[in-house]
Structures are given as C-alpha cells and as structure tokens.
Amino acid sequence: MTTTTVDVTRGSVAWARRRAALAGFWRQYRRDREGLTGLILLVLIAAVAVAAPLLAAETGLSVTHAPGRPIEPPSGRFWMGTDFNGRPIMTLIIWGSRISLIVGFAATVISMVIGTLVGVLAGHFTGWRGGVFNKLTDWFLVIPFLPLAIALAQLFHGLPKLLAVIIVIGVTSWSGTARLVRAQALTVEARPYLERAKALGAGHWHQVSHHVLPNVMPLVLANTTLTVSISILAETTLSFLGLGDPLHASWGTVLHDAYAQAAISNGAWWWVIFPGLSVVVVVRAFNMCGRATERILDPRLRERA
C-alpha cells in the first residue's frame, strides 16, 4: 500500500496515527455523559472569563465609581446583588473567574512539571538516586498542605501576591502527582520493552524520554484536570485565610471580603452564595472532565456490562 509507506521515517504516519488516537479519544469522550457535561460547563466558564469585558463593564470593579449602593440584594439591575462598595457581585465573579482560572492552570502547570519530573526520576532510577527523589516525594507528602502553603506564602511575600499564590499552590501540590507518576513509571520500568531498550544499549535519557515519559503522560494529563480543580480550591482557601491577592478579585478574595465584612450578619447572602457556587461548579466541572478522561484512558475503570 503506497499511501501508508510515505514518510514513515519522518513520523508523519505516526503523527497521523496519533491524530487518529486523539480522534478516537474524542469519540469515546463524546459518549461520556459526565465528561461532556463537565466540558460544556468548562467551555462556558472559559468563555465567560475571556469575554469578561463584554459581559461586565470594567468600571464595575472601581470602588469610587461603583454603580450600586452598598449591599443591594439581587435585582433586575444587579442579578447577584452588590458588595459594600456597591460593586455588582456578578461583575466581581465574572472578572474573578479570570484570576481563579489563571491561578488554577498556572499552579497546575508548576505542580505537573515538578510532579512528573520527580515521579519519573524516582521511578526510573534505582538505588540512592531514586531513593532521594522518592524521599523528597514522601517528604512533601507528609507535610500538610495548608500549613506549608501558609509558611511559603509568608516566604514569598516579596513577589507579587498572585505569583506567590501560584507558586505556593504549585510547590505544595506536586507530591501527589509525583507518587502517582512514580507508580506508573515503576510499572513501565517493569515492562519488558524497557529491558529490551536497555539491551539495545539505550541510556537513561533515551529510556526516560522514549519509553517512560510517553507512557506516563496520559495519566498525567488525566490528572491535570483534577489538579486544576484542587488548585482552584486551594486558591479559594488561601484567599479565605487572607493569604491571597486582595487586589485582584478572585472568587476566593470575594468570599474573603464577604467573610471579613460580615456579609452574613448583614444578610448579604448573595455575596456568600454566588461566589461559593461558582467555585463548586467549576471545581465539579473539572472533576467531571478529569474522571471522564481517566475512565477512557484507564480501561479498568470502564464500566463493564
């Protein structure tokens, strides 16, 4: 067959195959109701974040030119009410989605990179080198997240707050990924094809880059969405504890403000409920996507008839 013989060497066929695999993934994903729901939700939320300037005027974030009166309950004009500065909660949520998503994604990238790297190395190397990476993982695993995050937040006070929050979440949340990746890397290490590669004379770099990494990547990807949801939750919690960036409205800081400014006692339930629900919805959506991806990539989880 002539069509399949062209340019195999340059990997175009392999690339086409990969595309086909992706298409196959998408076909399966489409059939997963939970995953699809999550994806639609996420697309909507992302659209809202991107289109924030169109959906809510930026002046709604200004305190001196706030359109409303202090804590107005939801109305036709302010669907989700206003805060004490008279700013519409909806504007804050819409603009806050940007920060929450950025923090979630950026922290996840950090967490994933560290986690994958350490996990793969811990799984690949035997002896003391693997031991060091493994102990490092263990160690970060036993350090409780929130206290460490709190301590690090103090440490990074010199950085812009948002960056500090991102780094803190990224640096504290990689250990779970590393452990998962290590377990996967170990099973890959036990596969005969790695033995074969070694017998062919492959060095560590070749083994890791050609065999171990490609085989842990799907797991890492499935884990990504779950980590994003954890990161968003973490941002919310850190902000709630007053460690977030109070100058950028994220959902966490909106909630923190509500808490610090006695929204509940003032009866401003809208100030507490709506940002909280936003968090729940977006975290849940990421979870849905993550679980669907996991289901498709890990056949064990597929529902057997």
Add this chain to the structure above:
Amino acid sequence: MSTAQRTGGGAARRRLRALTPRYVAGKVVGAAVLLLFVTIFNYFLFRVMPGDPAKTFAPRGRNDDPAALQAMRERMGQGKPWWEKFLLYLDNLAHGELEHSYSQHQPVVDAIAERFWPTVLLSGTALVLAAVIGMWLGARAGWRHGSRFDRATSATSLTWYSVPEWWLGLILIIVFASKSGLGLFPVSGMSDPRSDLPYWLDVAHHMVLPVTALTVVYIAQYTLVMRSSIIDERYADYLAAARAKGLRDDQVRNRHALRNALLPSLTQLFLSLGFVVSGAITIETVFSWPGLGLLSEQALSGPDYPLLEGVFLVFSAAVIVMNLIADLIYPLIDPRVRAA
C-alpha cells in the same frame, strides 16, 4: 485433627513474626529520618521568614527605645550564630521542648498540648464518620458499578468534594445556627460557659455543625477509593471462583471482595488520620473551635514563627507517625505484605 491446633497457633505466631525486628526497625528508622528531615527543613524555613518579631510583638503605639528592642531580640534568641541556635533547638527538641511562643506567651509545647485534643476530637470524629459512611457507600457503588445507585453516589460525593469546607460551614451557620435561620445549634466554640447541659453533651452539641461540614466534604475521598478498589476486585478470578461455589452475590461481596478492597482504603484512612490535626484549619477558624487549626490561624496573624513552627512540626509528625503505624499494621492484616 490435631494438626489444626498445632498449626493454628503457629499461624498466629507467624502473623506476629511478620513484624521482624528488621522490618520494624527499618520502618521506624525511615520514619525517624523523615522526621529529622522535616525538622531541619522546618527550622530553616521559619528562619528565612522575613520580619522582625521583636518589633511585631512590641506593641505599636507605645514608645520604646532601640535598646529595649535589642533586649527583646536577644530574649528571642536572635544574634547568635545560626548553627548555635540550630543545635540548641535540636537539643531542646530532644528534651521535648520547643521555643517560646511570641503571641501566646507560653512554651509552644504547652500551647500545642492544650489545643491538641479538641482538634483530634473534631477532625477525628469527622474522619471516622466519613470513613465509615464513605467506605460503605463506595463498596455498594463499586459493586453495582454503573448502576443508578453508583452514579448517584459518585455524583453526590464528588459534588460535595468540590465544596470548600469552610464555605459549607458558613452556609451551615446561616441555615442551622443563626437566629434568622433555624437556630438549632450554637454558632461557635466548643462549649458554652452558661450551658446547663452536661459537659459532654454540650460539646457534642457544638460539634454537630463543624463535624457535618467536614464529614460531608471528606466522604468523597473514601467513597472513591473504596469504589475503585472494589471495581478492581470486582472481576478478580477468585470472585468468579466464589460465585462458582454457589455463594450468594452479597456473600461474595462481603466475605471476599470487601476485605481485599478494604486494604487500599485503610492506607488512605491512615494517611488521612495523619492529616487529622492539620485538616481543620479553616473549619476551626469558621467555628472558633479551640484546636490546633485555630491556633495556627492565630499564629499566622503575627506571624508567630515559633508557634507556627511547632504546629507545623506536630502536623508533619502526626502524618509520619500514622504512616508508620499503617506500615506496621499492614503486614498484620494483609498476609501478602508479609512475603515482601
């Protein structure tokens, strides 16, 4: 047959023998090394923190001369070379002493000791409840993988899992505690100095809301672990064998699948038991529960580094100790681990 007796005893002994001194020593040493690492990391982490605690804890608004400040700094042990301070720290630690809390004006050890049990009570109750309910739900859901019960359970527990627990706490206060809500439960604290209930009942009454918030949020992780381990076991050959023996479906699940699936969940349980003491920072803040979480939150507004450091050490130590216990118990309950 007499052999049964003889070997019965033998098997029990074998079980204990699985904990060979070498195994135990290995695990203990591993935990100790980890603890040492954490201690060192901990120590230096809090030493590179910015700020001048002497100034922080000298009340602003009162005039003070630089000499007095210097005196305060010296009282706080600043000025000595770092290694000398570190050795001193280790020496004190070996005697069960930590530093002196700036904000609580008492030895960090005492401050932590006072707050330790309330936290264990609160988070421990929530954790046990969550584990029991979660595992039960997870086992049922996994066994009926794909059923409506499974989907409902997974969906519900995952939704709760997406809820920040402190936010749930706030909502619970609005609905169940506030005057404008149902007002059924006290809004905060661990006991009411004016209550006419017996002390334990008063505490239980105060626990209802925070425990509910924690439990509901924690359940998911147990449900999911239990569910997936049951699913893993679901198609194991020995279950087919059990079915072939003529066991009823529920017998197969309870006698065979459950115990095997329980093992991964137990690891999870122990790991999270370790996190008990640190897990409730936000909930303790929201409900003013006088535990370690609240103490860390208090230490944070200073920040009171010696106290933060101590709390941090306790948090990590709890996880390490719980992991150690899990490691030691594991071979006793899973015969397979003994071979390794």
Add this chain to the structure above:
Amino acid sequence: DATPSPGATVSASAPAHAKDAFVMGIKADIDSLNPYVGLLVPAFDAYALMYDYLTDGSPQDMTPVPSLAEKWETSADGLTWTFHLRKGVKWSDGKDLTSADVKFSYERVLVPDSTENGQYGSSFSNVTKVEAPDADTFVIHTSEPNASLLAATMAGGVPVVPKHIWENIKDVGSYANDGSDGKPVVGSGPFQLVEAKKGQYYRFKANPGYWNGAPHISELTMVFFQNEETMVQALEKGEIDFISALTAKAFNALKTKSDPTITLNQGPSQYVYELGLNTGAATVDNTPIGDGHPALKDVKVRQAIEYAIDKQTLVDKTLLGAAKVAYGENSPLNSAWYWDPPAAMKRTFAPDKARQLLDEAGYKAGADGVRVGPDGKALTFRLFARSEATESQDQARYIQEWLKEIGIKADVQVVSNDALTDLIGKGKYDMFLWDWWWGPDPEGLLSVFTCSQRSTKDGDAISGGWSDSFYCNPEFENLYKQHVAEMDPAKRKVIVDKALENLYVNAVYATLYYDQTLQAYRNDRFTGFVPQPASGGSMVAQIGTWSYRAIKPYTAPAAAPEDSGGSRTVLIIAGAVVLLLAVGGAVFAMRRRSTADDRE
C-alpha cells in the same frame, strides 16, 4: 432564677453557672493572663479585673483618679512622687495589700532587660528609685521631671501584684498565671479568675469584699470568637451579652436589624488612621537610606495627596460612617490634648487644588495620564496596605482611584504588618496605610516624629526606630523638648498644640480619620453600663473597671417565658438520630433483600 422552665426535663436543678453571669465576646484571644507578658486589649482588661493600680482613669475624661493610692503629690522640683495608699485592702487569699506589694511590683519593672521592664519600663526610663517608707506610703524618684509618669500608674500601666505569690515565680516570661500550676491566682481586683480555657473562654468570679464595693454580677466570662460573624450571631441569639469591639460592617448589621433588645454604642477611640508618607528616609545621622520616591520630599506633593482624598466618602463607604474624618494627629478622645486645625488650614477634598499644587511643583501630566517630574521620574508611588487589616486594602483601592484622578499612580501592594515594619524601617516605601493608638499623654505621639526615632545603621544592618515618616524638623524637635519638661498642664498644652500644627502644616501624614469604638449589648439582660468618657465612650475595655462593677442583671417588667433552648435541642438531636437510624435501617434492609437474590 425562680421561673421554672417548662419542659426542662434535663436539668431542673440550679445550673453550675450563675444565670446572672455576664458573658462578653472577645475577638482577640487573651494572649496571657500574666500581666507582665500579655499584649492584647482583652488581656489588659483581664488584668484590670484581677488587680488594682495606684490610680485609675476617671470615667468622665480619663484623667487620673484615686484607686489604691488615695492621694498623691509631686515634690516642687518634680522629681519625687509620693503616693498615699488606701488602708484595709486585702488580697483574695485574705492577706493585706501593703506598700511592700506596690514596691515589689514597681521594682520588678525597673530591672533592666527584664520581662517586666520590657512590658512597662518605657515610661520609667528616668525613674531612679522606688521606696516604701511605711506600710501606707509609696515613693517614686525620678532623675528628671516626668509629666507622663502618672499615666503609667493608671489601669493599663503597672498592676500591683501580691508579693507573696510572685516572689516565688522563677520564670516570669513563661508563667501562665491561670492557676494551671496549682498555685491560686491571687488578686485584689473586683473579680478573680476561676477558669481559663485558652481559645475558648475565661471565667471570673466577683470579689464580694472589694474595697470599692462588690460587683452586682456574680460572674463575668469572656468568650473568644475567631470569627466576627459568629460573634454577632451569638449576640443575636443571646449566647453572649456583650461585644466590645465590632467592625463597622458588623456594627452596621446590628444597626440595620434594629433589634430592640440590643443596644448599640458608638464612641470615639484612641486610634487614628493615616496615610503614611516617606518624607525622606534617613538614619539618625542623616545618611539617606531606602528608595523612597524623591517627589514625596516636596511638601506640596504631600499636601496635594491629602487634597485628592475624599475622606468623608472614604469613611462613609469603607466604614459605613462609623468614624470621624481627621485632620490633626491626636484623637479627640484624648480631649485634653486634642488639636484640630482651623477651618482655613484644613485640606479638605479638592482635586483641583491638588492638581494646581502639583503643577506648581513642576509635575506635568505625562502621556498615560501619570504626571512626570522635572527629573523625568513619573509620579508612581508604592502604596502599602496590610494583609491583617482588610479595611486598609479596601481603602487603598479608593485612594488609588482618587490619586489617579490627579495624575498620580499608586501601585498598591498588600503586605503583612511585620513585612511593612521591615520595609518602613529600611525606607523602602512611599506610602502606607496604618494607624496609631495614642495614649492619654501626648508625649508618645510627639516622640514618634522626632529625629532620634529614625532608623539606625550598624554596619549594613538597618534597624528601624519608631518613626515611619522620617520626619526631622528642628522646630518640631525644639517643641518636643519643651513639652517634656513643662509640668504645668496649661502651658504644656500650648506647646503641644504648636507641635501638632507643625506636623499638619508640613503634611507629614495624610491623617484620614479617627476610629470609633463600636459596641453592642443585650439590654434585656444587663443594664447600668458606665461609658468612659461619659459622652458616648467605651463601655468596657476602660481605664479602670467602671462598667464591670456597675452593671447589673436586667429584670424584665413581665417575666418572659423562659427559653429552654438547650434541652430542646437535645430532644431534637435525639429525635434526628433515631429517625436517621430508622430510615437507614429500613433502606439497608430493603436493599439487602433485593440484592440477596437474582443478581450476578
């Protein structure tokens, strides 16, 4: 309480806790019950309950009035203070309180570098000796006249502790003084500590033999709340009777609900909030330090900044009006030393004026709307808000937007108190939002602006003094020296006014507002509060224990039906548990039957 509670089956007998116990919510935990180490306001309140002082602050205007000292006099040269002690005062363990105890308490404070000195020593730096010539007399000798000494003998200053207890305590720095070591907490005050639960509550029992009359309540409890929201809820539900320090927003919540059983109190406080400006950071020997924006050295720029800020709106929006716009630096609560600029001098909100001043100073609008100085440097200032103070973050946003209107860019950063202290000490700041608590005597206030309070440099290490403006003005220095030495209050007042005017004219700070004490209590439970000062002053956390001794349980004209909430909830819980078990059991049984069969 005689009214039998209907349906109260759980506890029919008298409860262990008195029904007339006064319970107040506190927002900061008592950091220590040891008066030599505690720092927080509720802790000082507790010391005032437990111990006596030589003098008290009058409930009317907080001027010194007799307490343990029935009367006192100063020698003509102002170097000797003689206090004549009240007779017959007893410690709670029955022993007599004598001048030996007073001497013991004060001597501790004089020991250099001691914990006690760290706590109270600053006002006694020129005290040379204290004496107790006889059982009823106590004498303090100073090396120079010290006008502010008397203030340090009031409540909040040095408490008189029992010598026979404290002389046996080794490590004062870590002594808890909460009875946990088995030693009773002995005091002479109107209340005695009976139970201390850190992070929870502190119970004090009334001292029936108090020399100034037994309190009208039998018990006083301070309950700690980490969370203001829940504290407000607790007050509404009657779980507590009093909240002493509400934020404006929480206060607003109570105000808008206008619950007739809750009385609100709004009065001046000793806190003054300012926008601090870096007027040119330097060390005491005038070596410039830090990287403050040079434009802020220009008084016109500083004045322009104040003109740009709409203080009234700031107060209305961020504090819902619960503060008073400020111009002068001292709080009106310290009425004796209060100075308010004359109307003509006041820099009220006038953006045009601000722009004009900036134009005059040579700062022309740049391309992006930010003004640029003659040196080509844009007017971009760092503005620090504090992570511990949410209102400062809120206010920073307002100020940022107002400054933008006049062509100044404020780059807001939020840092912790601790980090900000550090930055200020090193001069690495332009503007910040913070506040001062000024005591009744103006010496503390004025000293902050003296040259000697600027940072000191030792090698490379810079350590900050108390100055956060780096103000150093010869004229002001002079006024400061004069006022310390002047023992005649009237003459002293004139000097202090001049000093305060100097600060205002030079726009060292843009003072924003005088904070108010916001309090609330349940009027259906207690009555008889004594505010200090008399006009809308604070009801608790006073100089002295005026309110605590005066309040009495409120007896309603007609007995309202007793609320037996406690026992009802128990029933509710029990019912819920039973119901849950029943439903759970039924579901379980049904499921079991359905799964037992016919499924593979």
Add this chain to the structure above:
Amino acid sequence: MTSVHPVLEVRDLHVGFGPRKGGVPEVRAVDGVELTAERGQIIALAGESGCGKTTLARTLLGLAQPWRGQVLYHGKPLDYRNSALKAYRRKVQLVLQDPTGALNPRRTVYEAVAEGLRIHRVPGDERAQVAQALSRAGLRPAENFFGRYPHELSGGQRQRVVIAGALVLNPEVIVADEPVSSLDASVRGEILALLMSLRDELGLTVLVVTHDLGLAWNIADQLAVMYLGRIVEIGRTEQVLAAPKHPYTEALLSVLPETRHREPVILTGEAPDPRHIPDGCRFHPRCPALADGRAQRAGVADRCVGEPLQMLPLHRAHAAACLLPGHIGDGIAGAAGGVPTGVTAS
C-alpha cells in the same frame, strides 16, 4: 570473523541478588556456570522455573553484573563501563519471551525496529535497513508494517518485529529468553523456523533459553540443562536426550509424553530455592538416584550429601555434574539417531 576464541564464553559465573553477607549475595540465582558459544551454534538452555536461566541470559547482555566470574566476548572480559557496554550491545541482542510486553504500545513497528539504529546512531539509510530487517524476519512487504502499532499485530508478528529489531543491528549473537513460550502452538513453529534459517543464512550464534525440551529437539545443536543456578548436564542435543547422564535430566525426560510407557519419575520435596542452596550435590535432596539407593550401591551416597561438586568443566563433550558413573538412565530412544547438521563447532 576468524577468532581463536569462541564468540561468547562464560567462566565461573556467579550472579546474585539481595544484600550480601560476607560478599555472597542472599539469592544466588546463577551459581557457577561455564559455557561457550561458537559462531553459528544454537544452544538451548533448559531447566525448571526459577533455576536461573533468565538471570544467565541477562548477565550475558550485561544487564546484570556477576559478583564472581566473567563473561568473555571474543576472549575479552566484558567491560561494564557505559560506552563499552553500549558497543557490546550492538553486537549481542536480546529477544524476550513476551513480545507483547517487549514492544512499547505507543511506538510503531518502524520506530521499534529503528530504535537500535537510533541509539547507536548507525549511519546509512535507516528506512532501507529497517525494511531489510523486517523482511528478513518474515514480515513482507515490510512497508505495510511500518506504521502499525503492536496491538494491531498478532502474537507471532510481534515476535517477528522484536527479532527484526535485533537483526537490524547485524548482531553476532542473539540471546533469546523463552522466545516462544507465550505464543500459541501454531505460531511457535514458525518463529523457531525463523531462528534456524537466520542461523543458516547469517551465521548467527543463538542461545535459546527455554523450559521446553521439545524446542531443543526442534532447533538446538547443544543442550544445557540447568538446576539451581548451575549447568548440571551439557552435550549434543541428541546425546543428552537419548542418554541423559544426570538424574535430573532423566527425571525431566521421564515426564514427557513421549516416555509415557515408563513410570514417570516425579521429583518430591520442596521446590529448590536459590536462597538456600543445599550442601553437597545441590540436587541431592530431590535426587531419585539417591532415594532409590543407586547412589548407595555405587558407593557415592556420602559424597553426594557432603561433598560440593565441581562446576562442569569447559569441554565440548557430553558431560554431567554427577558422581554416578556413566549414563544412568533411559533417554528417548529415537533421539539417539540424530546426526549433527548445520554449522556446529568442531
């Protein structure tokens, strides 16, 4: 290549795992093996599960390091430094038991075959080399297989890909660890035929590890029987099968269906454990000859129990590590008639 030395030689090889006590590892998986492989020879290494066959194969590749003894390649001891090992591994290739596992599921056939070329940066037209290797391994036309993934191939095809991956580097030696045991009986013969034809065409030296004596009969020139880390009998396949000299070989043969007319010798006792190698002859606890008194009669029973046996010396004749003289049991009668063919060493 004309060398005075055998292609591959193993001398006094000891390989172990686990912590060492007094320099001796806890698990002595290979415990004194001597072996030579001449150019063009097919040697079968048989033995029960766990006797150390795989470990020996891995050691030949340098994937495990001996704690005593050495592997010689053309008379030179194996150098365990990275660069030297890499060069060595270009010449000696490993084919594993499970072809499904030996292929990375995410890499195409082409990539799997070309992997060796890329690792060694072999110059020349990669495509042509891959195509040639594939067609040599019997996958024709090669281009049809380039873009396929392992899961799209049958088990036999996968094993051919693995073999092609080894052939592409023009090796001198192929070490095959149970190359057919995971394959269906119908495919098995095909792969074995391939190995034989490669030997004939390219003069490859092949060492086949197996627990299947039938495989040895099918293709091997030499048969070595291993027991508990040691070769206990070695010789020409026909000779070993027809006239086993070691009681263990005899027992193995007796349970084959071909010998069902006889009573099978079922070995009793616990399976051997390389952690606890018995003193004396390592086979003695299970030795039927010792149990039924033959050793007693031959007057060697005490030595069997007490005296450690020498390693089988390196010579090419049929030899067994047993104190009993001569051939001690019945083999498979028909086997004796086999005449050596092929490029055997002589």
Add this chain to the structure above:
Amino acid sequence: MTLLEIQDLHVDYKIAGGLLPAVRGVDLTVGKGQILGVAGESGCGKSTLASAVLRLLPASTRVRGRISLHGEDVLGMSWGRLRAVRWSEASIVFQGAMSGLNPVHRIGDQIAEPILLHGTPAQRKAGRKALAGKVGELLESVGVPAWRAQSYPHELSGGQRQRVMIAMALACEPDLIIADEPTTALDVMVQAQVMALLKSLVTERGVGMMLISHDLSVLSHVCDRVAVMYAGRVVEEGPAATLFSDACHPYAKALAGAFPVIGDMASRRAPRGLPGDPPYPLDLPGGCPFHPRCAVAIEQCATEDVRLRPAAPGRAAACVHVGVASESATALENLR
C-alpha cells in the same frame, strides 16, 4: 443419562461495538468417568464454554442453546437452584490458579467454604472448626500436607496452589469437574504431577471431567475423547488416542504437527507451525472460518460453512474434505 450434555450452544459477549460471538454452536457430551479434552487456539472460546456450563458469565452475556446436567436444564434454572448445583454437582478449576484463591483467606477456610454452603445441615451447624479433618483429608488427597490449611495462598508454590484448587473442586464431591487449563504456567515437572492427579481422580471416583488444555500431548495421554475448537466451534472430535496422530481436519492436523515429538526425526531441526493469524470473532471470514489459513482449501470453502460431519467411526470433523455431509445431528449422535 449422560452427565453433561451441551447442544448447539451459542455465547455472545456484549461489548462496546456490539455482540462478540465467542461460542458459535457447540455440541458436546461428557459421561461419568470420562475425560473430555478441549483444545484450540487462544481465544477460540474454550474458557467461555467452560464458564457457560455453570452460568458464570457476565450478566449481559447472551447464551442460547441447551446445557443439561444430569438431564436438568442449567440455563433455565432458578438462581437458587443454580447456586445449589454449583460446586455440589459441578465444580470448576479456573485457568490460572494463582488468582482463583482469595489472597487474604486461609487455604483451609476457602476449601471449607463450599462444604459449609452445600453440606448437610449437621455439617453446617458444626461449623468451620469441625471441618478441619475433612479439609485436611482433601489436601492430603491432592498431595498437599494437611497443615497447609493454615497457610495463605501466597505462601504456597504455584503447583501447590493448583492442587489446592483441585482439592477445593473436590470438596463437595461433585459429579462433574471442569478444569480450565489447570497446568498452564506450571513447570513441566509440576504439570506432570497435576495431570497424574487428575487422571487418578477420574478413575478412582468415577467423576466426569472436561479438561481444557493447549498441550496436545497432555490431552492425548490423559483424555478419553478430545474436541478441537476453532473460532467458537468444534471442528473435530474423536478419541484422544487417535485424533492427533491421524487428524481429519486441516486445523487439527496443523496443530498436531506443531507439537514436536522428541525422538521423532521428522521434527528434528524442522520446526513446523501454522501460518496466518487467528481469526477475530467480530470479523470472521465467510464460509469455513479456517479457509484463509488452510493449505487444502478449495473454492467451496470460502462460501460453505461446514458443520461437524462423521469422519470415521466415533469421529467427526467439520471439513469439506471429510466424508459426506450428515443430514442431522442425530446421525452424529448415533456414531458415538
């Protein structure tokens, strides 16, 4: 009455892409004291057939045809009756003994479990302890020391575990034992032991057995009759002694040829195999499913789906080259 009778059995697995026909019309019988061997390529449906006998397939699987055990229809049984039948009348030794034992229960308890379940009321009441003797006997009977009852599965070697599985299968003294590749993954030596054990059980206790194995030499030496399966069907059936030495169906012939006989000069240095790939159940070639790989295929093979037809006395094969097409299944029946 035959012990086990399978008639026209079809099993379809429900999978994502639809139905996967794993067994496509199988007729087999097993009598008392008889061993029926089943051979065939991997994936041809042997295990499926074995599981179908006790209805151990996943709930969604479609099973058609008739399976009768002692004349009782298995497919129509109530679940309660089926559970009673399982193990007490027919037991099964699973492929891969390693995983057929629950790793966290003691061997003895696992053997006792079916006895407690199916035993007499007295046995049930007496409980586990009282069964120790019986369990010990069972273990001894398969050559495992009785004290091993207290061990956990991982403490046993593979051969021992396999023997425990057999002891378990014997626990309720069933009439039929289904052994699904009981010796794959075992050492030759152990394999021989287990096979010898199974053979002796059948002769001593007179039970019937269905023995599934890849190893033709084992089958030909142990079984009475052998059925060779290909793509979900039996393609040849006949007495074990002669089937492989003289196979009628080309597939059976190729299979037999692939097994080297040591000492047979024909196979010395001449390994033989079967070219081509095994068929995928979802994508079976039309006509005879074997024809793409068949050396003697003719045109007709691509179109005609040949069913079993008598080939020789007591033998049947599904190949156009064999005998004449039989009119009905009864004709085939008469041949036995």
